[in-house]
Amino acid sequence: MRLGTLKRGGRDGTLVAVSADGARVSPVPGWPTLQTVLDHWDLALPALHAAAAAAEPGEAVDPASFAAPLPRAWQWLDGSAFPTHGELMQQAFHLPPIESDKPLMYQGLSHQFLGPTDDVPLPRETDGIDFEGEFGVITGDVPMGCSAADALQHIRLIVLINDWSLRAIAPVEMKTGFGWVQAKPACSMAPFALTPDQLGDAWRDGRVCLPLTVEVNGQWFGNPNGDTMAYGFHELIAHAAYSRSLPAGTIIGSGTVSNPDHASVGSTCISERRAIEMIEHGAPRTPFLTFGNRVKMHAGSAASNFGVIDQQIIGSEAETM
Amino acid sequence: MRLGTLKRGGRDGTLVAVSADGARVSPVPGWPTLQTVLDHWDLALPALHAAAAAAEPGEAVDPASFAAPLPRAWQWLDGSAFPTHGELMQQAFHLPPIESDKPLMYQGLSHQFLGPTDDVPLPRETDGIDFEGEFGVITGDVPMGCSAADALQHIRLIVLINDWSLRAIAPVEMKTGFGWVQAKPACSMAPFALTPDQLGDAWRDGRVCLPLTVEVNGQWFGNPNGDTMAYGFHELIAHAAYSRSLPAGTIIGSGTVSNPDHASVGSTCISERRAIEMIEHGAPRTPFLTFGNRVKMHAGSAASNFGVIDQQIIGSEAETM
Numbered sequence: 311m312r313l314g315t316l317k318r319g320g321r322d323g324t325l326v327a328v329s330a331d332g333a334r335v336s337p338v339p340g341w342p343t344l345q346t347v348l349d350h351w352d353l354a355l356p357a358l359h360a361a362a363a364a365a366e367p368g369e370a371v372d373p374a375s376f377a378a379p380l381p382r383a384w385q386w387l388d389g390s391a392f393p394t395h396g397e398l399m400q401q402a403f404h405l406p407p408i409e410s411d412k413p414l415m416y417q418g419l420s421h422q423f424l425g426p427t428d429d430v431p432l433p434r435e436t437d438g439i440d441f442e443g444e445f446g447v448i449t450g451d452v453p454m455g456c457s458a459a460d461a462l463q464h465i466r467l468i469v470l471i472n473d474w475s476l477r478a479i480a481p482v483e484m485k486t487g488f489g490w491v492q493a494k495p496a497c498s499m500a501p502f503a504l505t506p507d508q509l510g511d512a513w514r515d516g517r518v519c520l521p522l523t524v525e526v527n528g529q530w531f532g533n534p535n536g537d538t539m540a541y542g543f544h545e546l547i548a549h550a551a552y553s554r555s556l557p558a559g560t561i562i563g564s565g566t567v568s569n570p571d572h573a574s575v576g577s578t579c580i581s582e583r584r585a586i587e588m589i590e591h592g593a594p595r596t597p598f599l600t601f602g603n604r605v606k607m608h609a610g611s612a613a614s615n616f617g618v619i620d621q622q623i624i625g626s627e628a629e630t631m
Numbered sequence: 632m633r634l635g636t637l638k639r640g641g642r643d644g645t646l647v648a649v650s651a652d653g654a655r656v657s658p659v660p661g662w663p664t665l666q667t668v669l670d671h672w673d674l675a676l677p678a679l680h681a682a683a684a685a686a687e688p689g690e691a692v693d694p695a696s697f698a699a700p701l702p703r704a705w706q707w708l709d710g711s712a713f714p715t716h717g718e719l720m721q722q723a724f725h726l727p728p729i730e731s732d733k734p735l736m737y738q739g740l741s742h743q744f745l746g747p748t749d750d751v752p753l754p755r756e757t758d759g760i761d762f763e764g765e766f767g768v769i770t771g772d773v774p775m776g777c778s779a780a781d782a783l784q785h786i787r788l789i790v791l792i793n794d795w796s797l798r799a800i801a802p803v804e805m806k807t808g809f810g811w812v813q814a815k816p817a818c819s820m821a822p823f824a825l826t827p828d829q830l831g832d833a834w835r836d837g838r839v840c841l842p843l844t845v846e847v848n849g850q851w852f853g854n855p856n857g858d859t860m861a862y863g864f865h866e867l868i869a870h871a872a873y874s875r876s877l878p879a880g881t882i883i884g885s886g887t888v889s890n891p892d893h894a895s896v897g898s899t900c901i902s903e904r905r906a907i908e909m910i911e912h913g914a915p916r917t918p919f920l921t922f923g924n925r926v927k928m929h930a931g932s933a934a935s936n937f938g939v940i941d942q943q944i945i946g947s948e949a950e951t952m
Contacts (some may be wrong), residue, residue, distance in 0.1 A: 380876075382705065384742035408807050416809040417738045421705035421878045433776055433874050454947045455754055474875060486729050488737040489810020491708060495874040553754050553797060553816040553947075557703075557742045558692060626775045626874075 313467065314617075315344055315377045317425065327368075328502050332387045332613045336364035336370050344380050344503070348558040353451050373618065378423035378499035379393060379469060380448060386420035386497070388444070388473060388606025389413050389546045390472050390565035391539040394572060396580055400500040402585030413541045413549045416489040418473075420561065424498040426619045430474060431626040432601075434493060438477030439599040439623060440528075442566040443578030443607050445518040445536050446471045447543045448503060452556035459545035465555075468509065468518060470500035470609050470616035471563055477581050492531040500607065500616035508615035512610065516542025520610040522567045524578050527604055531583070534569035536609075566605055578607075601625050632683050633823040634788065635938075636665055636698045645696040648682035648689075649823050653934045656692050657685035662760065665824070669879040672771050672787055688695060694939065698792060698819035699744035701769060705878045706819070707741035709765070709794060710734050711886035712860040712868045715893060716823050716903055720805065722907035723906030724802075734810050734862045734870045737810040740793075741882065745819040747940045751795060752947040753761040753816060753922075759798030760920040762847075764899030766839040766857050766866045767792045769824060773877035782868035785877075789830065789839060791821035791930050798902050798919060798928055821928065837863025841931040845887045845899050848925055852904070853889040853897025857930075899928075922939035922946050 314335065315323035322343040326335035338354075338361040341347050349356040364618055390396060391413060408414065424430060432439055448467040465535070473494070480493035506513045512520045518536040525531060543548075546562050567578045577583045584594035599605070600623070607619040635656065636644035647656035659675075659682040662668050668675040709715060712734060719729055729735065745751060753760055769788040777785070794815070800813035827834045831843045839857040841865040846852060862870075867883050888899045898904045905915035920926070921944070928940040 373793070384703065384705075385740070390809070410807050412813075414807055414809050415812045417740065418810060419706070419875055421881075422876070431775065433952070437874075454752065479874075482908065483729065484808035486731050486735055487805035487808060488711070488735050489808070490873060491736050491738060492733075494871045538759045551813060553800075554740055555743070555757075560742075 311358060311378060311506045312507070313344060314501050314503070315379050315381060317370065317377045321382065323381050324415060327358060327365040329363045329365040329368060331575040332502060332612055332617050333370055334365055336361045336368040338411055343351065345559050348448065350448060353511065354612055365536065368540050373501065374427045376501035377425040378468070379501070379503035380423060380499070380559060380561065382422055383420040383559050384419045384559050385560040386563070387415050387417045387560065388563035388565060390540070391541045391546065392565055393565045394538065394569035394570050398585045398589070399570070402588040405583070413546050415418040415546065415549060417496055417525065418490070418494050419451060424494040424496055424621070424627060426498065426501045426621070428498065429624045430442050430498065431623050432474070433599045433626045435567045437479055440475045440580045441478055441524070441605045442473040442478050442567060443522045443524050444473050444563045444567060445522065445609070446561050446563045449547060449560045451465040451555055451558045452547060452551050452560070454551055454553065454555045455549055457552045458545045458548040462516060463491060464547065465506060465543060467503040468506060468513070469503050469561070470522070470607060470619065471496040472619050473500065473563065476581070498619055500619045500622060502615070502617045504615065506542050516544040518609070520615065522578055522607065522609045525606040532578050534567045534572065534575045536564065536567055538569050539564055556584055599623055632679060632826045632829055634665060634679070634700060635824070635864040636700050636702060637696050637820050638698045639694065642703065644702050646690055648679060648686040648690060648843045650686040651935065653823060653938050655686055657682045657689040666880050666929040669771060669787060671770065682740060694822065695748045696880065697822035698746040700788070700822070700824035701744060701820070701880060701882065704741040704880050704882050705745055707739045707884070708736050708766040708871045709739050709884035710736045710862070710879065711763050711868065712862045713886055713889040714861050715859065715891050716887045716889035719893070719903055719910070722883040727771045734867050736867065736870060738815055743817040745817055745942070747819065747822045747938060747942070749819065749942060750945045751942050752821065752945055753795070754947045756921045758800055761798050761901045762845070762926045763794040763796055764843045764845050765792045765884045765886060765888060766843070767884045770852050770868060770877055770879065770881045770883065772879045773868060773872050773881065775872055775874065775876045776874045777869055779866045779869040781867040783837060784825060785868065786864060788824040789827060790824045790882070791843070791928060791940065793928055793940050794884065795819065796900070807903070810933070819940055819942060821940045823938045825936065833923050837865040837932070841936065843899055843928065843930045846927040851897070853899050855888050855893065855896040855899060857885065857888055859890050860885055904908070920944055
């Protein structure tokens with residue numbers, strides 16, 4: 311089953327089920343928003359299945375009609391679960407390995423997820439504008455102390471996320487130990503949220519085993535696979551729930567998708583490609599982004615999975631014009 | 632004007648205006664929750680003023696009736712704006728000073744703020760259970776790029792917060808650079824949220840100039856004043872809004888209140904007192920908390936300001952019993 315949110319109604323948009331080709335939708339009677347469904351998942355399931363069937367001959371919609379599946383969420387906890395990414399950054403910047411026998415995770419901005427074709431307003435081109443291609447899961451209610459084994463059953467939906475990052479600020483904030491505030495503006499989400507069964511064999515051991523393809527200004531940038539996560543999403547959920555309960559609608563991120571064979575599959579963020587260039591050539595060659603640049607992401611077959619993120623970066627001054 | 636939220640209705644409780652003695656309340660017709668008021672502040676003001684007048688001869692309520700004024704919020708960004716606290720921690724633990732010419736700030740759990748008399752469920756006594764007495768402000772909608780001068784007008788309400796912290800985990804998470812997840816469970820809030828004018832002369836330059844009094848198991852622990860913040864709340868808001876807009880209901884925290892004359896005014900967290908003991912005696916003497924311990928906080932005159940936080944720590948296993 312695939313769910314989306316149209317830019318209709320209030321701040322949380324209007325929930326729809328999505329057809330197999332991603333081009334048609336049906337509303338879900340009695341369930342106006344995705345958050346209401348997440349709050350009462352089992353109760354909503356029959357209506358969701360009926361809407362999924364109704365979506366096949368449903369209303370044809372334009373990709374620009376979609377907001378993020380969850381336009382705002384109570385919690386966004388982003389991991390960094392691909393070891394290759396960390397190792398490359400440490401090698402390039404001569405950093406000591408991060409000492410942790412637990413998953414790496416920070417809490418980020420969750421009151422706004424940009425829609426898949428929304429412009430991305432950012433304050434300055436000199437901040438080192440970058441993207442991060444990630445997979446994420448949306449949970450139901452998770453009790454404090456939930457085990458990794460139990461956490462699997464609390465995964466309701468899987469999403470594709472672009473975690474926008476400002477690289478001139480990130481290391482400065484990281485050095486304080488407090489994590490990132492200014493370096494992590496609002497993320498973007500692909501239009502369709504999938505139930506785990508929808509992924510079939512590509513959902514294995516709490517991992518999304520699909521290539522995540524990134525294009526920058528129409529050029530291929532990378533397509534590493536989500537299968538090399540050091541921790542599965544269920545383990546990330548258990549980590550997050552150690553001393554807190556997670557409310558329905560919590561989004562947990564994988565961190566930048568990155569594979570050991572990066573020479574052939576590329577990267578899902580500029581920062582990692584620059585690190586590889588520093589290691590190979592002594593200096594970075596790929597510039598960060600500027601206003602007007604476009605970033606596109608999808609995973610596996612776009613139409614049958616998460617759909618496409620396709621956005622342009624703009625100056626935040628332009629946002630209100 | 633003082634506002635509170637009763638544990639009635641849904642997850643967001645029921646908004647009430649509070650009498651001058653803090654013992655009586657009136658509902659606010661047409662405005663069921665504090666979040667709805669924050670979303671439309673100017674529109675709600677006449678109803679709030681009418682309810683404040685009606686509260687004087689209003690319904691008598693028990694302190695245990697109150698939830699946190701905002702039982703869940705879209706965003707909680709906690710600063711660390713008292714230089715004395717940081718200096719003491721660095722001296723005791725032989726840490727290098729944190730290099731930053733900007734305010735220190737992390738994003739914390741905002742989907743749950745415990746009510747002032749709620750039990751505090753935590754997983755383990757061995758995690759170094761500690762409190763942090765803080766002031767906080769609740770904002771209206773703040774646009775990305777808002778200046779500090781403009782930010783003052785977006786401060787709607789002022790609150791008193793206990794930022795529960797797990798000290799055995801905090802330094803481990805801090806070293807990763809990602810900030811805190813497991814070390815920062817849900818915070819608690821005193822029952823009454825105040826408009827800035829309610830504080831009179833105690834609201835100066837974006838600072839709450841009142842002593843914050845902490846008692847642990849009935850014993851005085853400290854009462855430092857909020858006036859020594861290195862940055863005012865308006866400056867913390869501007870820092871937070873550099874690359875994001877802040878939604879109405881964003882809560883910004885001051886960090887642990889701490890004064891240079893800590894020898895006489897004490898501290899608002901155990902960790903700082905232990906740091907002082909390490910500096911003075913070579914080793915900490917004050918233990919962290921255990922299940923069954925009680926922590927009480929108020930600021931200035933409790934009845935005329937934020938009311939009282941008075942809570943017991945329990946094991947999270949006990950929560951569901």
